[in-house]
Amino acid sequence: MTALLTIIVLILIAIAVWQMTKIFEFSQIGIENAQVANDKDNKLNGYLMFAFLGFLYILTIFSLWKWSRVLLPEAASEHGKDYDTLMAISMALIFTVQLITQTLLHYFAFKYHGKKGRKALFYADNDKLEFIWTIIPVITLAGLILYGLYTWTTIMDINEDDDPIVIELYAQQFNWKARYAGEDNVLGDANVRFLNDYDGQNILGIDSSDPNGMDDVVSTTEIHLPVNRKVVFKMRSQDVLHSAYMPHFRAQMNCVPGMITQFSFTPTITTAEMREKPGIQDKVEHINELRAERRAKGEDLDDWEFDYLLVCNKICGTSHYNMQMKIVVETEEEFNAWMKEQKTFSETVAGTER
Ligand SMILES: [Cu+2]
Numbered sequence: 001m002t003a004l005l006t007i008i009v010l011i012l013i014a015i016a017v018w019q020m021t022k023i024f025e026f027s028q029i030g031i032e033n034a035q036v037a038n039d040k041d042n043k044l045n046g047y048l049m050f051a052f053l054g055f056l057y058i059l060t061i062f063s064l065w066k067w068s069r070v071l072l073p074e075a076a077s078e079h080g081k082d083y084d085t086l087m088a089i090s091m092a093l094i095f096t097v098q099l100i101t102q103t104l105l106h107y108f109a110f111k112y113h114g115k116k117g118r119k120a121l122f123y124a125d126n127d128k129l130e131f132i133w134t135i136i137p138v139i140t141l142a143g144l145i146l147y148g149l150y151t152w153t154t155i156m157d158i159n160e161d162d163d164p165i166v167i168e169l170y171a172q173q174f175n176w177k178a179r180y181a182g183e184d185n186v187l188g189d190a191n192v193r194f195l196n197d198y199d200g201q202n203i204l205g206i207d208s209s210d211p212n213g214m215d216d217v218v219s220t221t222e223i224h225l226p227v228n229r230k231v232v233f234k235m236r237s238q239d240v241l242h243s244a245y246m247p248h249f250r251a252q253m254n255c256v257p258g259m260i261t262q263f264s265f266t267p268t269i270t271t272a273e274m275r276e277k278p279g280i281q282d283k284v285e286h287i288n289e290l291r292a293e294r295r296a297k298g299e300d301l302d303d304w305e306f307d308y309l310l311v312c313n314k315i316c317g318t319s320h321y322n323m324q325m326k327i328v329v330e331t332e333e334e335f336n337a338w339m340k341e342q343k344t345f346s347e348t349v350a351g352t353e354r
Contacts, residue, residue, distance in 0.1 A: 037114065038116075039114070039115055039116055042113045042114035042115065043113060045113060046109065046110040046111075046113035047110065049106045049109040049110050050106060050107075050110055052106065053102060053103065053106040056102065069279070069282065069283060069286070072247055072248065073248065073274070073277060073279050073280055073283075074269075074277070074279075075248070075249065075250050076248045076249050076267055076268060076269040076274060076308065076329065077248075077249035077250060077251065077265040077266060077267055077268060078265065078266040078268055079154065079155045079250065079265055079266075080249060080250040080265075080268075082151050082154065082155070083151065083155065083250040084250070086147065086148060086151050089144070089147070090144065093140065093144065155265075156263075158232060158262055158263070158264040160232060162230055163185075163230075164229070164230035164231055164232045164264060165180070165181070165185065165225070165226070165229060165230070165231045165232070166180075166181040166185055166186070166187055166231075166232050166234065167179065167180055167181070167223070167231060167232070167233055167234070168181075168187055168190075168204075168233070168234045168235070168236060169233050169234070169235045169236070169244050169255065169310070170204050170235075170236050170237075170238065171235065171236070171237040171238065171242035171244065171255040171312065171316075171323075172237065172238035172239055172242075173238075173239050173240065173316060173317050173319070173323075174312075174316070174317060174318075174319035174320060174322060174323040175220070175323060175325070176244075176310055176312075176323065176324070176325040177203065177204060177218060177219070177220050178218070178219045178220075178223045178325070179204055179206075179216050179217065179218050179219075180216065180217040180218075180219070180339070180342075181212075181216060182214075182215030182216045182217055182344060182345075183215045184212060184215060186212040187212065187213070187216060187234065188206050188207060188210040188211070188212040188213015188214065188216050188345070189206075189207040189210040189212070189213060190204055190205045190206050190207055190213070190236070191205050191207055192205050192238065193205065194206065194207055194208070195238075198348075198349040198352040199352040201348050201349050201352055202345075202349065203218065203220070204218055206345050208345075208349070213345055214344065214345055214346040215344045215345070215346065216344065216345045217339070217342040217343065217344055217345070218345065218348070219342065221325070221326070222325065222326045222327070222328055223310060223325060223326070223327045223328070224327075224328045224329075224330060224334075224335055224338045224339070225267050225327065225328070225329050225330070225335070226329075226330065226331065226332045226334075226335035226336075227267055227268065227269070227270045227329050227330065227331060227332075228266060228267070228268060229266065229267075229332070230264060230265070230266045231264065231265065231266070231267070232262060232263075232264040233251075233253070233262060233263050233264065234260050234261075234262050235253055235254075235255040235256075235260065235261045235262065235263070236255060236260055237255035237256055237257045238257070239257060239316075240257065240314075240316050240317070241254060241255070241256060241257070241314050241316065242254070242255040242312045242314050242316050242323070243255060243312060243313040243314040244263070244310060244312070244313075245310070245311050245312065245313035246308065246309070246310050246311075246327065247309070247311070248274075248308050248309070249265050249267060249308070250265075251263050251265050252313060254314065267329045269329065270329045270330055270331065271306075271307060271308060271327075271328050271329050271330065272330070274306060274308070274329075275305070275306050280306050283306070284304060284305065284306055287304050288303050288304055291303060291304060307326050307327070307328070308326070308327035308328070308329060309324050309325070309326060309327060310324060310325045310326075310327055311323065311324040312324070
C-alpha cells in the first residue's frame with residue numbers, strides 16, 4: 001500500500017513539473033504556440049461544462065435511488081419527527097439553492113466562453129443587486145437558525161415533571177453499562193474510588209453509604225425501555241471522551257469524564273413493531289442475502305435481526321467500532337417482567353465484604 005501511494009505521489013509530482021514547464025513556455029512573449037486555445041477549443045470546453053453539470057445531477061439522482069435504503073428508518077422517538085423535519089427542510093433548501101447556482105454557473109461558463117475579439121465588460125458594482133443577494137440569504141438563514149434553535153431547545157428541555165425513568169449510561173473502553181434508578185427512581189451516588197469493591201461486584205462504583213443506590217439495577221447486556229414513557233439518560237464516562245449515540249431515536253450526547261451529561265426522549269415504536277416495517281424488512285432481507293453469500297464462502301455468520309442500538313460515536317480507541325449495546329423497546333408489562341428478573345445492587349453485593 002505504501003509503495004503504491006509513493007508511486008502515485010511521484011507520478012503527481014512529475015505531472016506538476018511537466019505542467020509548470022508548459023506554463024513557463026506559454027509565458028514567453030513572441031513565440032507562436034499551437035497549444036494556445038482557439039475558438040474551437042473554447043467552444044468544446046463550453047459544452048464540456050454542460051456535460052459536467054449533467055454528470056453531477058445524474059450521479060446525485062443515481063446515488064439517491066441506489067443507496068437511500070441505507071439511510072435511517074423513520075424516527076422511533078417523539079422528538080425525532082421534529083428533528084427529521086428540520087433536516088428535510090435544510091436539505092430541500094440546500095438542493096434548491098445549489099440547483100439554481102450550479103446551473104447558472106455552468107450556463108454562463110458556456111454562454112461566455114472565449115471567442116476571438118470578444119472583450120469582457122467592465123462593470124464596477126451594482127448596489128441594488130448586492131443588496132438583493134445579501135438580504136435573501138440573511139433572511140433565509142436567520143429563519144433556518146431560529147427554527148433550529150427552537151427545535152434544539154424543545155429537544156433539550158429535560159424537565160422531570162412527567163415522571164420519566166432515570167437511567168445512567170456508563171461508558172468505558174470499550175463497553176456500555178446501564179444503571180436503572182430502581183423503585184425510588186433516584187440514582188445513588190457513585191464514584192470511581194468505589195469501583196470493584198465488594199469482591200469486584202461494584203462495577204459502577206456505586207456509593208453504598210447512599211441509600212438511594214441500594215435498589216439500583218445494573219445491566220451489562222441490554223437496555224430495556226417501555227414504549228411511550230419518557231426516559232432521562234444520565235451519562236458518565238470512566239476514562240476518555242465517548243459519545244452515546246442512539247441513531248434510531250435521533251439522540252446523541254457526549255460522555256465526559258468527571259461530569260454528568262444528560263439526554264431525554266420518549267420512545268414511540270417498540271422493537272417488535274419496528275421489525276414489521278417494510279423498510280426494515282427489506283434491509284434485513286438484503287443484509288441476510290449478503291451474509292448467506294459470505295457463509296457460502298465458509299465464513300461463520302448468523303442471520304441478522306433488527307435491533308435498536310446504543311453505539312459510541314467518538315473515536316475512543318482500538319475497539320471503538322465495537323462499543324455497542326442492544327436497546328429493547330417493549331410494552332409496559334414486558335418491561336416490568338424483565339425488571340423483576342434483574343438484581344438490585346443490595347442483592348448483588350449481599351454476602352460479600354466491602
Ligand atoms: Cu467510546
